[in-house]
Amino acid sequence: MVIILDGKKCSAMRLELLKEELGDSGLCPRLATVIVGSDPASQMYVRMKHRACEQVGIGSVGIELPADSTTEKVLESVQRLNRDAGIDGILVQLPLPKQVDPERVIESVSPEKDVDGFHPENLGLLFSGKPRFSPCTPSGIMTLFKEYKIPLSGARAVVVGRSIDVGRPMAALLLNADATVTICHSKTKDLAEELKRADILISAIGKAHFIQPEMVKPGAVVIDVGINQLDGKLVGDVDFAKVAGIASAITPVPGGVGPMTIATLMENTCRAAKVKACTSA
Numbered sequence: 001m002v003i004i005l006d007g008k009k010c011s012a013m014r015l016e017l018l019k020e021e022l023g024d025s026g027l028c029p030r031l032a033t034v035i036v037g038s039d040p041a042s043q044m045y046v047r048m049k050h051r052a053c054e055q056v057g058i059g060s061v062g063i064e065l066p067a068d069s070t071t072e073k074v075l076e077s078v079q080r081l082n083r084d085a086g087i088d089g090i091l092v093q094l095p096l097p098k099q100v101d102p103e104r105v106i107e108s109v110s111p112e113k114d115v116d117g118f119h120p121e122n123l124g125l126l127f128s129g130k131p132r133f134s135p136c137t138p139s140g141i142m143t144l145f146k147e148y149k150i151p152l153s154g155a156r157a158v159v160v161g162r163s164i165d166v167g168r169p170m171a172a173l174l175l176n177a178d179a180t181v182t183i184c185h186s187k188t189k190d191l192a193e194e195l196k197r198a199d200i201l202i203s204a205i206g207k208a209h210f211i212q213p214e215m216v217k218p219g220a221v222v223i224d225v226g227i228n229q230l231d232g233k234l235v236g237d238v239d240f241a242k243v244a245g246i247a248s249a250i251t252p253v254p255g256g257v258g259p260m261t262i263a264t265l266m267e268n269t270c271r272a273a274k275v276k277a278c279t280s281a
């Protein structure tokens, strides 16, 4: 019988726990979001993040910049937030409009406030096995593994996708947890062969129903990061209905990885506030 890895339930539990911890600690963390333009999906993600802040008791402020903003304008906003002692975490919603240089923006966020974990300093720490802030999506997946007691040590994990927000940090986190890790991408030769060896298969491609049951080892744990539209419905990279028949555990889309991403962002923001409180005490 396949186990459905219920990210929605797990995230709700984590948020409730965080709310209690915050209440006990007397800390009042504050998250700032920066959004450039009015892409509906980005606006929805930012709204969800602010709603989670409210739920947990984290203060939040939203900076909205026009779609035609220059890189310099975005950098100015981020630098203002870096200097603001009342802000613990900064999140710049991606993707940015094409005239804005995402690397310069990511690198401009103070590493101590980089709750998204995309700054090269934080990625470097993660890859050296001493993480400070790890990117929220892969970090949330690690929490799911922990909650469902999925053994990682010695497991053969295959990650499909090598982006800095999902694939690469996912591989680093799995490696830090003693898994044997393979990263696949669009140039991988015989992807199905690689996938069929996976005890843990993580797909972060962005292609609806790309992962079919013949690519999956029977009994594998399957994590679906993809968010895709198919016939007006939200679906993952994995053909859930078919793959659930052979996997031992699987995340649904929606309700799997997505909610864990938001819970982790809240946890990272609280951690940033705690560290600041400790260092300024």
Ligand SMILES: NC(=O)c1ccc[n+]([C@@H]2O[C@H](COP(=O)([O-])OP(=O)(O)OC[C@H]3O[C@@H](n4cnc5c(N)ncnc54)[C@H](OP(=O)(O)O)[C@@H]3O)[C@@H](O)[C@H]2O)c1
Pocket (backbone or CB within 6 Å): 137, 160, 161, 162, 163, 164, 165, 166, 167, 184, 185, 186, 187, 188, 191, 204, 205, 206, 207, 225, 226, 227, 228, 257, 258, 259, 261
């Ligand atoms: N649930 C969440 O919270 C959450 C968070 C972030 C992202 N997502 C979703 O996750 C998906 C991936 O996001 P991302 O930001 O990592 O995307 P991305 O930057 O576009 O990266 C996609 C990766 O998939 C690889 N790929 C594409 N086609 C492939 C193929 N046919 N075979 C093997 N590899 C292939 C690409 O390889 P190359 O590098 O060779 O091009 C690339 O590394 C998207 O659907 C996104 O919406 C969900």
